[in-house]
Amino acid sequence: MRDFWARFSRNRGAVVGLVILVLVMLMAALAPVIFPGTPWDMAAAPFLPPGEMGMLLGSDSLGRDVASGIAHGARVSLMVGAVSTVAALGIGVTLGAIAGYAGGWVDDALMRFTEFFQTIPSFILAILLVAIFSPSIASIVFAIAIVSWPPVARVVRAEFLGLRSREFVQAAECLGKSRIAIMVGDILPNALSPIVVLASLMVATAILLESALSFLGLGDPNLMTWGFLIGSGRSVIRLAWWMSVFPGVAIFLTVLALNLVGEGLSDALNPRLARGRA
Amino acid sequence: MDPARLPGFLLRRGIKAAVVILAIVVCNFFLIHAAPGDPASVIAGQSGAADERYLAQLRTQFGLDRPLLEQLWIYVRGVLSLDLGYSHRQQMGVATLIGQRLPATLLLTGAAFVFAVVGGVTLGALAARRVGTWADTAITVLALTFYATPIFWVGLMLVLLFSVVLGWLPSFGMYTVGADYTGLTAMLDIAKHLILPALTLGLFYLAVYARLTRATMLEVADQDFVKTARAKGVPEGRILRRHILRNAMLPVITFAGIQAGQLIGGSILVETVFAWPGIGRLAFEALLARDYPVLLGVFFCTSAMVVLFNLFTDLLYALVDPRVEVAG
Numbered sequence: 001m002r003d004f005w006a007r008f009s010r011n012r013g014a015v016v017g018l019v020i021l022v023l024v025m026l027m028a029a030l031a032p033v034i035f036p037g038t039p040w041d042m043a044a045a046p047f048l049p050p051g052e053m054g055m056l057l058g059s060d061s062l063g064r065d066v067a068s069g070i071a072h073g074a075r076v077s078l079m080v081g082a083v084s085t086v087a088a089l090g091i092g093v094t095l096g097a098i099a100g101y102a103g104g105w106v107d108d109a110l111m112r113f114t115e116f117f118q119t120i121p122s123f124i125l126a127i128l129l130v131a132i133f134s135p136s137i138a139s140i141v142f143a144i145a146i147v148s149w150p151p152v153a154r155v156v157r158a159e160f161l162g163l164r165s166r167e168f169v170q171a172a173e174c175l176g177k178s179r180i181a182i183m184v185g186d187i188l189p190n191a192l193s194p195i196v197v198l199a200s201l202m203v204a205t206a207i208l209l210e211s212a213l214s215f216l217g218l219g220d221p222n223l224m225t226w227g228f229l230i231g232s233g234r235s236v237i238r239l240a241w242w243m244s245v246f247p248g249v250a251i252f253l254t255v256l257a258l259n260l261v262g263e264g265l266s267d268a269l270n271p272r273l274a275r276g277r278a
Numbered sequence: 279m280d281p282a283r284l285p286g287f288l289l290r291r292g293i294k295a296a297v298v299i300l301a302i303v304v305c306n307f308f309l310i311h312a313a314p315g316d317p318a319s320v321i322a323g324q325s326g327a328a329d330e331r332y333l334a335q336l337r338t339q340f341g342l343d344r345p346l347l348e349q350l351w352i353y354v355r356g357v358l359s360l361d362l363g364y365s366h367r368q369q370m371g372v373a374t375l376i377g378q379r380l381p382a383t384l385l386l387t388g389a390a391f392v393f394a395v396v397g398g399v400t401l402g403a404l405a406a407r408r409v410g411t412w413a414d415t416a417i418t419v420l421a422l423t424f425y426a427t428p429i430f431w432v433g434l435m436l437v438l439l440f441s442v443v444l445g446w447l448p449s450f451g452m453y454t455v456g457a458d459y460t461g462l463t464a465m466l467d468i469a470k471h472l473i474l475p476a477l478t479l480g481l482f483y484l485a486v487y488a489r490l491t492r493a494t495m496l497e498v499a500d501q502d503f504v505k506t507a508r509a510k511g512v513p514e515g516r517i518l519r520r521h522i523l524r525n526a527m528l529p530v531i532t533f534a535g536i537q538a539g540q541l542i543g544g545s546i547l548v549e550t551v552f553a554w555p556g557i558g559r560l561a562f563e564a565l566l567a568r569d570y571p572v573l574l575g576v577f578f579c580t581s582a583m584v585v586l587f588n589l590f591t592d593l594l595y596a597l598v599d600p601r602v603e604v605a606g
Binding site: 119227245256 | 298301302305309310312313422423425426427428429430431434435437438442536539540542543544546547550551561562565566568570573574576577580581584585588
């Protein structure tokens with residue numbers, strides 16, 4: 001563990017990313033304390049520039065506090081990012097593990113299926129899914145999971161393919177363990193590090209996807225999100241730049257932080273690769 | 279690749295593409311049926327635009343009272359004869375609607391793609407030649423930044439800078455409204471409107487291609503045939519162009535094929551921000567009106583475009599790299 005931390009912290013960008021990420025999480029956790037009440041309520045006169053009348057980041061066209069919207073939006077973004085990543089991991093790891101361990105025609109069929117999902121324009125599919133099942137937090141998470149599992153399946157398959165014929169797996173087979181027990185208990189733990197790295201990048205992509213969906217008006221109508229803030233501020237951008245600039249900065253910082261942490265994790269978990277890359 | 283084996287290669291890839299397109303049609307069909315409520319009202323658009331008689335007509339047209347498989351067959355037959363349905367909202371066939379909007383989208387994505395590839399490969403090559411200098415670092419930082427920025431926000435920020443603050447470029451639409459330019463002035467007018475959207479869509483991929491080119495060029499530059507060329511006295515510029523860059527282009531081609539779908543998806547956002555009259559904007563309008571036939575049509579059409587583009591990059595790859603085996 002100390003070794004892991006030493007390698008992680010050698011990547012300066014990763015440490016910066018981790019700090020930003022912790023700050024965003026704190027903001028999300030403390031949102032109801034710092035900004036009590038819902039972010040949908042009118043808090044001041046509309047169109048207040050940042051800094052006026054206690055509106056740190058200004059107010060929007062209906063007098064709502066932009067800062068409060070960003071803090072409350074952080075909860076939604078992080079939650080959607082995490083939950084849809086877990087769901088996508090569930091699909092991807094299952095399919096990838098079966099394909100890699102079974103091999104043969106099962107592998108062939110599953111990889112064709114994965115390829116299909118990688119070919120079709122994923123963002124348009126996500127829009128379709130959310131529009132047809134009507135926008136809600138559940139349909140958004142579902143749509144993001146459906147379009148983001150293929151890379152997981154490919155990575156997990158490659159890992160399983162490489163580990164399947166190793167001695168410890170053969171030993172487990174000789175002991176008469178069931179296939180599922182071998183896949184979950186013996187192979188998966190050894191394939192974890194690329195999955196962890198991929199997962200951190202997937203949370204970042206999921207946050208970008210969610211913001212794009214809610215920018216197009218496909219967000220959960222009951223939840224304040226960063227994409228919604230930008231979408232509603234965009235028609236008045238000539239009058240009030242702050243409404244669309246600050247939520248975008250929040251997305252940028254969060255996604256950047258996650259990407260940096262992902263690179264740090266990759267360095268820490270695959271020390272050999274890290275040295276080669278520098 | 280051996281030219282004699284080209285027809286077989288094309289045939290196999292063609293069949294694969296056809297299977298994917300068919301699968302998309304089937305996928306569309308099940309999406310209609312997965313939607314809550316009556317499929318007929320989904321097909322008609324749920325905005326109350328359809329009356330009872332139209333719904334009844336739809337039910338017979340799609341045979342909604344018949345077994346599911348038969349319905350699927352009717353639907354697939356319809357789409358394959360390019361009947362993408364009818365938009366009750368716009369009073370127009372979906373295929374016609376998409377046909378009208380397609381040129382604008384092709385212009386936008388094409389311009390963004392060329393900008394991204396040319397700019398990305400140039401920057402990547404520069405970074406690879408000057409590894410470890412400030413130029414290299416700047417390009418890496420640029421790539422990281424554009425990885426993390428939502429594309430629609432980049433568009434808005436460009437509008438803010440170049441249209442609102444500086445007033446250099448138009449922020450809206452494809453032509454100057456009411457100007458009625460002809461000939462060269464009309465083309466210049468479109469070009470002026472194209473700059474910001476194409477820049478927005480292209481910047482992300484520019485960053486991706488720059489990183490990719492840098493990495494592969496560094497890899498190729500280490501290989502024996504480069505050392506051989508250098509040892510026999512080939513000038514450095516020629517080594518870079520003929521030996522390193524040519525080989526480094528291969529992953530860029532592969533990646534362009536993989537990214538085609540994302541480029542189209544990104545164009546929905548960019549066209550929405552800039553009111554660019556392409557199929558992305560059409561999809562956004564259809565989304566606001568819950569006009570499902572148009573949305574499904576856009577999904578089918580863009581998927582088919584991506585499949586065709588992949589076919590093209592496969593072919594290009596096989597022609598550029600003689601080592602590619604025709605199998606698979």
